[in-house]
Amino acid sequence: MKKPVVWFEESCIKCAICAEEASEVIVFVETTGPQIKEGIDIIPHSEKIKRAAQFCPKECIKYHL
């Protein structure tokens, strides 16, 4: 099985919606945009990440979970 991973593609418009929908795992950094919280185990937050991806206006949240 592939290692679980989440990434944000370039088309991101920095709307911060993902960080609001999945605040437990995604943080929004003003200068660079969304990122996964450092050192966090993402698996327990899979559902939240998928939900955030659903609301992403650019469909740029990608994952293997």
Place this chain on the structure above:
Amino acid sequence: MSIMSNAYMKMFPMEAEKKVSGGKRNPMLDVPEFNKAWNLYRDTSLDIMKRYEYMAQCVNFTDKDTEAIKESKDIIAANLKAILDHIYYEKLINDPWLSRWFRDDNGKIAKEYVDIRRARQQRFLLKILECKWDEEFWNFVRWVGAVHVPIFGSEDLYIPIRLNLALWGYIHQYLFNLFAEELKNDPEKLRRITTAWTKLFWIIIDIYHIDYFGPWM
């Protein structure tokens, strides 16, 4: 009495009447029917779910309407991008007043900002389409309304209520024209869907504006 206070008393004659002390019990509350109404007033002011439930029964928004909203999902989903593009890239940025909030300091349309606003509007619509009328959803609707007044978050933002109503009205008719177009051959489905959305719009508009007014609204 001065001329001014005389004039005032003429304008507001009730002010000249003997005042009842503030602590006096309102005798209306002794009448059970009025007591019931008072309890409803108080409960719907304090509890967002009670407010929703009360409004829902008033406009007769039932499970059948929820089913009809779900039936309309496919039509909205297939047209979501077009709806949002129209509202944001045509309506809002071209209107002489509405566009004021989407311009940079030089008066030019701030494209990146418009994109972000559009994304947030999309999330709002998607949340409505989930049809989960629970406390989390209604608090979200209330919060979206509240960000338009200097009460929470954007202290320097104030969107006059007539603009909200104008935009709600515009979105309402735009959606209904879309439904009418898509359901030309199924008038019964069109009736179900437009009836359900009309009811839902009124309830949402009420909750959205909670923070525009004092609780007596």
